[in-house]
Amino acid sequence: MFEKLKSIIEEHNSIVIFGHKDPDGDCYGSQIALREIIKLNYPEKKVYAVGSGLRRFHAYIGRMDNIDDVVIDHSLAVLVDGNDLYRMEDQRVWNAKSFIKIDHHVENGRFTQGEFVVRENANSTCQLITQMAIESGWKINPNIADALYLGIMTDTGRFQYIEDFPTSFKEVAWLCEQGAQPREINTILNRSNENSLAFKAYVYSHYQKSEKGALYLVLDKKTLAKYRLTASQGSNMVNLLANINGYPVWVFFAETENGFAHIEFRSNGPLVQPVAKKIGGGGHMHASGVTVPEFNDRMIKEVIDLVDEAIVEYQKEQQ
Numbered sequence: 001m002f003e004k005l006k007s008i009i010e011e012h013n014s015i016v017i018f019g020h021k022d023p024d025g026d027c028y029g030s031q032i033a034l035r036e037i038i039k040l041n042y043p044e045k046k047v048y049a050v051g052s053g054l055r056r057f058h059a060y061i062g063r064m065d066n067i068d069d070v071v072i073d074h075s076l077a078v079l080v081d082g083n084d085l086y087r088m089e090d091q092r093v094w095n096a097k098s099f100i101k102i103d104h105h106v107e108n109g110r111f112t113q114g115e116f117v118v119r120e121n122a123n124s125t126c127q128l129i130t131q132m133a134i135e136s137g138w139k140i141n142p143n144i145a146d147a148l149y150l151g152i153m154t155d156t157g158r159f160q161y162i163e164d165f166p167t168s169f170k171e172v173a174w175l176c177e178q179g180a181q182p183r184e185i186n187t188i189l190n191r192s193n194e195n196s197l198a199f200k201a202y203v204y205s206h207y208q209k210s211e212k213g214a215l216y217l218v219l220d221k222k223t224l225a226k227y228r229l230t231a232s233q234g235s236n237m238v239n240l241l242a243n244i245n246g247y248p249v250w251v252f253f254a255e256t257e258n259g260f261a262h263i264e265f266r267s268n269g270p271l272v273q274p275v276a277k278k279i280g281g282g283g284h285m286h287a288s289g290v291t292v293p294e295f296n297d298r299m300i301k302e303v304i305d306l307v308d309e310a311i312v313e314y315q316k317e318q319q
Contacts, residue, residue: 002132004115005100009038012076016067016096017049020082021089022232022262025189028054029151030080030102030125032062036144037133048075051089054150056188061147072096079103081125084110102128106273106282123162123284126151130171142179149180154189157239157266161287199227203240212308215241216251218300224254231256235289238264248314249307253300261295263303264288270314275306 009015017034019027031049038047048065058064069092077096079085083105085093093099099114104122122128126148133140140148152172153159162168176182207217219234227234231254241250248269254262263279265272267286276282281290292299 002117002135005102005117006132006136008076008098008100008115009078010042012098013044014046014071014075015048015078016072016075016093017047017078017080018082018088018090018093019049019051019053019080020087022230023051023053023089024081024236025054025057025154026124026126026151027051027081028057029061029147029149029154030129031064033126033129033140033144033147033151034078034080034102035065036062036147037129037138037140040141040144041138046071050092056191057150060184060188061143061150069095076100079111079116080129081105083108085113086110102132104128106277120282121163123164123168124152124155126155127168127171130175134171134174140178142181145175145178145180146185149175149182150185153182153185156284157287160268161266161284163285195227199229199234199237200240202227203237207241209247210304210308212311213247214249214251214304214307214311215244215247216253216300216304216307217241219252219254220295221255221257231260231262235262235264238266242266243268249311251304251307253295253303255295256291259295260291260293261299262289262291265307267310269318270307270310272307272310275303275310278306279303 017031019031035047035049048067050065053064072092073095075096077093077099079101101111101116103118104125106120107118130148156162207215224234235252235254238252249267252264265276265288271285273283273285273288276288276290279290279292283289
């Protein structure tokens with residue numbers, strides 16, 4: 001499956017790996033892992049990962065690179081964990097010499113610049129890079145294994161949102177055999193501060209309920225600023241409302257700086273990917289997200305109505 005992408009990588013001596021805006025564990029893990037895999041297996045190549053990454057893991061897994069524009073101009077751009085060039089955090093990506101993409105999100109047809117591998121049923125981009133390493137016979141080291149484990153673990157909601165458990169767990173076991181340290185990664189992920197406790201108190205005192213059984217929280221810019229959170233950071237705490245009896249879907253709406261809404265959907269039964277897809281997003285069947293160009297009561301009601309429809313459809317199928 002990865003033969004063409006591997007041959008393109010082998011043809012280029014300068015490679016820059018780009019991730020999406022508001023990078024998460026899968027984006028960051030994909031960038032660091034792929035950078036280190038190429039450097040380990042092709043030591044003559046110059047390889048860089050650009051963007052902000054996941055700062056809490058910089059010291060443990062790896063820091064991002066600062067490079068000049070001229071480097072990008074003469075490099076192969078590898079897009080990971082994002083649909084297209086518009087989605088990339090570092091918009092200098094447009095100036096690259098050539099392009100490839102590795103992703104697991106719903107294909108939107110806007111990436112027309114090069115070859116790509118997209119598997120929408122993959123649990124993460126890090127899973128795809130793990131499979132690419134195995135298929136290609138690439139060596140990996142404990143640092144690479146940690147980066148890949150981080151991406152798989154976080155993008156599956158700590159292994160909740162997986163469609164093919166046997167395959168996923170075999171691959172995770174292989175990463176552990178190569179030196180991944182789950183305990184260390186969990187320790188870093190679980191670190192918090194008093195400000196996060198205050199935000200949790202806000203969540204538990206302000207969430208709302210839909211007619212059919214969804215829990216949801218609306219976070220405007222003022223509230224996010226109070227808790228020193230970006231829209232991405234706030235919405236990604238959606239699992240604070242996870243798995244409460246009687247409420248099979250939970251949703252966070254967070255207002256971005258430009259007045260858009262970042263929405264995260266999670267579920268322990270009803271399919272939320274079709275809901276996200278209807279409004280331009282995607283993701284896993286039980287964990288999806290989207291950013292829409294409006295943040296208002298009408299939009300929130302329309303989205304929750306779609307979620308309620310998904311809950312009703314699921315309940316009918318279970319009868």
